[in-house]
Amino acid sequence: DTEDxxxxxxxxxxxxxTEMKEQVYKEKLAHLKKQLEELNQHASHxxxxxxxxxxxxxxxxxxxxxEIIQQFEIETVEKQYIKEKKDAVREFxxxxxxxxxxxxxxxxxxxxxxxSERNTMELTGDSTEVKPVLTRKLRRxxxxxxxxxxxxRKPSPDILSSAPQLNLxxxxxxxxxxxxxxxxxxxxxxxxxxxxxxxxxxxxxxxxSFDARIEEGRLFYDKKWYHRGQTVYVESKENxxxxxxxxxxxxxxVWVRRxxxxxxxxxxxxxxxxxxxSIRKRAT
Numbered sequence: 001d002t003e004d005x006x007x008x009x010x011x012x013x014x015x016x017x018t019e020m021k022e023q024v025y026k027e028k029l030a031h032l033k034k035q036l037e038e039l040n041q042h043a044s045h046x047x048x049x050x051x052x053x054x055x056x057x058x059x060x061x062x063x064x065x066x067e068i069i070q071q072f073e074i075e076t077v078e079k080q081y082i083k084e085k086k087d088a089v090r091e092f093x094x095x096x097x098x099x100x101x102x103x104x105x106x107x108x109x110x111x112x113x114x115x116s117e118r119n120t121m122e123l124t125g126d127s128t129e130v131k132p133v134l135t136r137k138l139r140r141x142x143x144x145x146x147x148x149x150x151x152x153r154k155p156s157p158d159i160l161s162s163a164p165q166l167n168l169x170x171x172x173x174x175x176x177x178x179x180x181x182x183x184x185x186x187x188x189x190x191x192x193x194x195x196x197x198x199x200x201x202x203x204x205x206x207x208x209s210f211d212a213r214i215e216e217g218r219l220f221y222d223k224k225w226y227h228r229g230q231t232v233y234v235e236s237k238e239n240x241x242x243x244x245x246x247x248x249x250x251x252x253x254v255w256v257r258r259x260x261x262x263x264x265x266x267x268x269x270x271x272x273x274x275x276x277x278s279i280r281k282r283a284t
Contacts, residue, residue, distance in 0.1 A: 090263075094264055098255075098266070101266070105252065105268075209273050209274065209275070210222060210272060210273050210274075210275055210278075211223070211273075212269050212272035212273045213269060214249060214250070214251065214252070214254075214269060217249050218249060219246075219249055219254050219269075219279070221272055221279055222278075222279075224281065226246060226249075226254070226279060226281070227246065227249070228246050228247065228248060228249055229245060229246060229247075230245065230246050230281070231243070231244070231245050231259075231281075231282040232244060232245070232246060232256065232279050232280060232281055232282050233279070233280045233281075233282050234256055234267060234277060234278070234279055235277070235278045235279075235280070236276060236277045236278070237276070242256075242258060242260075243258070243259045243260070243282060244256040244257050244258045244259055245257050245259065247264055252268060252269050252270070253266050253267060253268045253269065254266070254267045254269075254279075267279070
């Protein structure tokens with residue numbers, strides 16, 4: 001009997017334990033269903049609301065940062081655009097002035113060359129000039145028939161009235177041959193005159209001239225060499241003393257960029273030779 005009673009108590013305890021577990025399971029299931037219903041129908045679940053609020057805060061923060069970065073980049077791009085536009089306009093104006101002055105200098109150089117050639121021709125005579133031979137009496141070749149007059153050519157009334165005694169005794173080919181001979185003789189005379197005449201000495205340089213020239217992309221001035229990117233002082237009577245950097249070296253000029261406003265100006269080699277400008281190295 002005692003064993004049966006103990007077995008019965010054990011069975012009861014197991015049944016009670018099973019019932020308690022079933023009750024706990026039902027309570028949890030009912031609680032989960034309630035939470036699921038709140039989430040699906042009313043969206044008022046506490047955990048959902050807490051996490052949703054955190055996501056909204058993160059979204060607001062990221063949106064705020066994105067707007068700040070966007071505004072900063074827009075301002076940076078606009079500033080860069082304005083700067084690039086100003087630089088392009090300034091460089092265009094400088095290149096336009098440089099092109100105009102280069103063409104003017106080239107034309108002036110060609111003008112000086114033409115005037116020099118003209119002066120040389122005046123001193124030695126023009127070797128290509130054909131002397132007038134209408135008044136020169138040409139020789140008559142022996143055993144030559146009289147030329148047939150050309151009816152297409154009519155002598156002018158002035159020639160007929162002033163020189164009625166003029167008779168054309170040679171043909172056109174003979175006249176051209178005589179002209180070639182005369183031209184050869186005149187060339188020999190001009191050559192001999194130019195050879196015997198003393199050489200024309202070039203004009204002496206002015207007293208205040210300076211040794212300045214450009215060779216291989218470098219400037220030689222006052223026994224010193226200057227190159228692109230070198231910091232210098234440029235001094236003149238009109239503008240005084242200016243600090244700058246050599247930005248480029250052309251064929252006949254040097255471009256210098258001012259350190260004060262980053263603008264560029266040009267100095268010609270002829271201006272350095274005449275002493276209108278002077279360049280000195282600046283210690284960095």
